[in-house]
Amino acid sequence: MRTDTIVAPPPSRGRMWLMALLPLALLALLLAAILWRGPADMLRGEDYPPVERLTFQRMELGPEGIVATVMNDGPDAVKIAQVQVDEAYWSFTSDGGTDLRHLGRTKLTIPYPWVQGDTHVVRIVTSTGATFEHEIAVAVATPQPNARALGLFTLMGIYVGVLPVAIGLLWFPLVAQLGRRGLEFLLALTVGLLLFLLVDATGEGLQIAGRAPESFQGAVLFAFGALGAYLWLESLGAWLRARRQKAQETSGDGRVLALLVAVGIGLHNFGEGLAIGAAFALGEAALGVLLIVGFTLHNTTEGLAIVAPLGRDRVGTGELARLGLIGGVPTIGGAWLGGLVYSPVWSVLFLGIGAGAIAQVVLQITKQMSRDQPVIRSLASGHVMAGLAAGFVVMYATGMLIG
Amino acid sequence: MRVPDLTRRSWIQTAVTAVAGTVAAVAGAQDTNPRQRESFGHTTHAMGPVGRTDKSIFDPSAYLRAWNFSNLPASERSRFYRETRRPDGSLLREYELYAVDREIEIVPGVYFPAWTYNGQVPGPTIRATEGDRVRVNFTNQGSHPHSIHFHGWHPPEMDGSMPAQQVLPGERFVYEFDAEPYGLHLYHCHTAPLKRHIHKGLYGVFLVDPREARPAADELVMVMNGFDTNFDADNEVYAVNSIASFYMHEPVVVDVGRLVRIYLVNLTEFDPINSFHLHGMFFDVFRTGTRGMTEEHTDTLMLCQGERAILETRFRYPGDFMFHAHQSEFAELGWMGLFRARTAQS
Numbered sequence: 001m002r003t004d005t006i007v008a009p010p011p012s013r014g015r016m017w018l019m020a021l022l023p024l025a026l027l028a029l030l031l032a033a034i035l036w037r038g039p040a041d042m043l044r045g046e047d048y049p050p051v052e053r054l055t056f057q058r059m060e061l062g063p064e065g066i067v068a069t070v071m072n073d074g075p076d077a078v079k080i081a082q083v084q085v086d087e088a089y090w091s092f093t094s095d096g097g098t099d100l101r102h103l104g105r106t107k108l109t110i111p112y113p114w115v116q117g118d119t120h121v122v123r124i125v126t127s128t129g130a131t132f133e134h135e136i137a138v139a140v141a142t143p144q145p146n147a148r149a150l151g152l153f154t155l156m157g158i159y160v161g162v163l164p165v166a167i168g169l170l171w172f173p174l175v176a177q178l179g180r181r182g183l184e185f186l187l188a189l190t191v192g193l194l195l196f197l198l199v200d201a202t203g204e205g206l207q208i209a210g211r212a213p214e215s216f217q218g219a220v221l222f223a224f225g226a227l228g229a230y231l232w233l234e235s236l237g238a239w240l241r242a243r244r245q246k247a248q249e250t251s252g253d254g255r256v257l258a259l260l261v262a263v264g265i266g267l268h269n270f271g272e273g274l275a276i277g278a279a280f281a282l283g284e285a286a287l288g289v290l291l292i293v294g295f296t297l298h299n300t301t302e303g304l305a306i307v308a309p310l311g312r313d314r315v316g317t318g319e320l321a322r323l324g325l326i327g328g329v330p331t332i333g334g335a336w337l338g339g340l341v342y343s344p345v346w347s348v349l350f351l352g353i354g355a356g357a358i359a360q361v362v363l364q365i366t367k368q369m370s371r372d373q374p375v376i377r378s379l380a381s382g383h384v385m386a387g388l389a390a391g392f393v394v395m396y397a398t399g400m401l402i403g
Numbered sequence: 404m405r406v407p408d409l410t411r412r413s414w415i416q417t418a419v420t421a422v423a424g425t426v427a428a429v430a431g432a433q434d435t436n437p438r439q440r441e442s443f444g445h446t447t448h449a450m451g452p453v454g455r456t457d458k459s460i461f462d463p464s465a466y467l468r469a470w471n472f473s474n475l476p477a478s479e480r481s482r483f484y485r486e487t488r489r490p491d492g493s494l495l496r497e498y499e500l501y502a503v504d505r506e507i508e509i510v511p512g513v514y515f516p517a518w519t520y521n522g523q524v525p526g527p528t529i530r531a532t533e534g535d536r537v538r539v540n541f542t543n544q545g546s547h548p549h550s551i552h553f554h555g556w557h558p559p560e561m562d563g564s565m566p567a568q569q570v571l572p573g574e575r576f577v578y579e580f581d582a583e584p585y586g587l588h589l590y591h592c593h594t595a596p597l598k599r600h601i602h603k604g605l606y607g608v609f610l611v612d613p614r615e616a617r618p619a620a621d622e623l624v625m626v627m628n629g630f631d632t633n634f635d636a637d638n639e640v641y642a643v644n645s646i647a648s649f650y651m652h653e654p655v656v657v658d659v660g661r662l663v664r665i666y667l668v669n670l671t672e673f674d675p676i677n678s679f680h681l682h683g684m685f686f687d688v689f690r691t692g693t694r695g696m697t698e699e700h701t702d703t704l705m706l707c708q709g710e711r712a713i714l715e716t717r718f719r720y721p722g723d724f725m726f727h728a729h730q731s732e733f734a735e736l737g738w739m740g741l742f743r744a745r746t747a748q749s
Contacts, residue, residue: 081512089647091449091451098512131639
C-alpha cells in the first residue's frame with residue numbers, strides 16, 4: 001500500500017484570517033436575520049405582554065428627598081409612569097428620562113419628606129401597571145461624595161480593617177514563645193477562622209448575586225473572581241518561594257505563608273469594606289454602624305491569622321507592620337468604592353475574589369501544618385481539631401454581632 | 404393594603420433605631436438642617452401622580468353629569484338610547500350596551516387592560532323613572548363570556564348570574580324589566596370568576612327616580628373604584644370615577660347655596676369598604692335612595708362593596724373643598740378631589 005501523504009503548504013495569512021472570520025460573519029448574518037424577522041416574535045404573538053424588570057441600584061436620602069437610581073435589566077423596554085412612596089403617589093423628576101431600554105438607567109428625584117429612622121418603601125409603577133419596589137429599612141441621610149465622606153469612609157476602614165488587624169498582630173511575641181503543638185493549635189485556629197470567612201463570603205456573595213440585575217450573571221462573576229484570585233495567589237506564592245530560594249534564604253516558608261495570608265485577608269477585607277460602604281449607599285447607614293462594631297471584633301482575629309504561620313521566624317517590626325497594612329488597608333479602598341459608586345456587581349466580584357484568596361490560603365496552611373503526613377491525619381489530631389473548632393466558634397460568636 | 408412581614412431585618416431595625424441619631428451625625432447628616440427639611444416636607448404640590456391623562460378617551464368631568472347617553476350629540480345618541488311613550492304615560496327606555504376589551508389610562512401613563520361596557524369604566528349611567536320599562540340590548544364583543552346583572556326588582560331569568568345566563572363572545576341578549584324600586588342601584592357583570600370580571604371594569608350606575616321627582620338639584624354621579632394593575636389582589640390605584648386624582652386638577656364646579664345631590668356608589672374590589680369624606684361641609688344621607696327621609700347628617704360615610712347612598716348638601720362658602728376617602732391610603736393612591744364652589748359673582 002502506498003502511503004503517500006501530501007503535505008499541504010501552509011495556508012497564506014489571508015486564508016487564515018478568512019478561516020477565522022467567516023464563521024463570525026455568518027453569525028452576524030444569523031443575528032441580523034433573527035432581529036429582522038425573528039422567531040421570537042412568532043413565539044410571542046402580537047398581544048404578548050412585555051417582560052418588564054427594573055432593579056434599584058442606588059438610593060440616596062437627602063434634603064431634596066429620595067433619589068433612586070434604577071436600571072432596566074429586562075429584555076423589553078420599560079416606561080416608568082408613576083412613583084409611589086409608602087403607598088402614596090408622589091411627584092418625581094428624572095434625569096435619564098422615563099423610557100428605559102435594555103440596561104438603560106435613570107435617576108429619579110422624589111421630593112418626599114422621609115423620616116429619619118423610619119422604613120420607607122419606594123415603588124415604581126410602569127405604563128402597564130407592573131410594580132417594582134425597594135425598601136429603605138432605616139432611613140438616614142446618605143453621605144455625599146465630598147472630602148468629608150471620603151474622610152469618613154477612611155476612618156471606617158481604619159476602624160474596621162487596619163486597627164483590628166494591627167491589634168491582632170500584637171500576639172506575635174506570644175506566638176514566638178509557643179511549642180510545636182501550641183503553634184499547630186494556632187494554625188488550626190487560623191484555618192478555622194478562614195474557613196468561616198470562606199463560607200460566609202460565599203453565602204454573602206451568592207446572595208447579593210441573586211439580588212443583582214440578572215443580566216450581570218452574578219453567580220458566574222463570583223466563581224470567576226474566586227478562581228482568578230486562587231490561581232493568582234498560587235502563582236504569587238510560587239514566585240515568592242522561587243525568589244527566596246535564589247536569594248538562599250533559609251527561613252522561607254513561614255514568611256511566604258504569612259504574606260499570602262495577609263494578601264488573602266486584604267482581598268477579603270476589600271470586599272468587607274464594600275459591604276459597609278454599600279450599606280450607607282443603599283440608605284441603611286444605621287445597619288452600617290452595627291456592621292462596623294461587628295467587623296472590628298471579627299477582624300482582630302485576622303491579625304492573629306497573619307502571624308500564626310510565622311511561628312518562630314524572626315521578623316522585624318517593619319515587616320510585621322507591612323503585613324498588617326497589606327491585610328487591613330484594602331478595607332478603606334473597599335469602603336470608598338462601596339460608599340461612593342456602589343453597584344452590587346462590584347460586591348459580588350470582590351467577595352468572589354476574597355473567597356478564592358482565602359481558599360488558597362487555607363490549603364497552603366494545612367499543607368504546611370501536615371508537612372509530610374497525609375493532610376487528613378494531621379487534621380484529625382486532638383489539638384488541631386480543637387484549634388479548628390475554636391476558630392469557628394470565635395468567628396461565629398463575633399459574627400452574630402454583624403447579623 | 405400591604406402587610407409588612409417580620410424579617411430579621413426588621414428586628415435589627417428596631418434595635419438600631421435608637422442609635423440612628425448618633426449615626427446620622429457621624430454620617431454627615433448635619434448638612435440636613437431640620438428647618439431646611441421642613442421646607443420640602445410641606446410642599447403639598449409634590450403629592451399625587453405626575454402628568455395628566457388623555458381626556459379625549461374618557462372625561463370624568465363629563466361622566467359626572469351624563470346619563471342615558473346625554474353626553475352624545477343627538478344623532479349619535481339615538482344609536483344607544485331611545486325612549487317611547489307608553490299608553491299609561493310611562494316610558495319604554497331602550498339601551499344598546501356592549502362589552503368590549505379596552506386599555507384605559509387610569510393614572511397618567513399607566514394603561515390598564517380593562518373589560519368595559521361601551522368602552523368606558525364605569526359603564527354608561529342608566530336612569531329611568533319608577534314604573535318605566537327598561538330594555539337593554541346587550542352584545543358581547545369581548546374575549547370572554549359576560550353578562551349584565553342589574554340590582555332592582557326583576558324576574559330570575561333577567562338576573563344574568565346563572566351559568567346558563569352568560570352571554571358568550573359574539574352573542575346577544577335582551578334584558579327587560581320594570582324600573583323598580585326607586586333608588587340608587589348598580590349593574591355589573593356576574594360571570595365567574597366574579598372578582599375579576601368586576602375589578603376589570605364591568606360595572607355602572609342604574610338610577611331609578613321616584614314617580615314624584617326629587618327636588619331640583621345639581622346632580623353628580625360618583626363611583627368609588629380601584630384598579631389592581633399588577634394583579635396581586637390589591638389595588639394600586641383608587642379613584643372616584645376611575646382616574647386617580649383627576650378632580651384635584653379639574654375640580655367639580657358647584658354653586659354656593661344651590662342643592663347638590665351626589666349619587667355615590669361603591670364598586671371597589673378587594674377592599675371590603677370605602678368611604679367618602681367632605682371637607683368644611685356636612686351632608687344628608689339617603690342610604691340606597693329608597694326612602695324620602697334622611698337618616699344621617701354627617702361629613703364622613705362608609706360604604707361596603709356594592710353599597711350606595713344619595714348625599715345632599717348646599718355649599719355655604721365659595722372656594723375649594725377637598726373630598727376623599729377617609730382611608731388615607733386610598734386618598735393618597737388617587738381617591739382625592741376638589742369641589743370648587745362659586746357664587747354668582749365669582
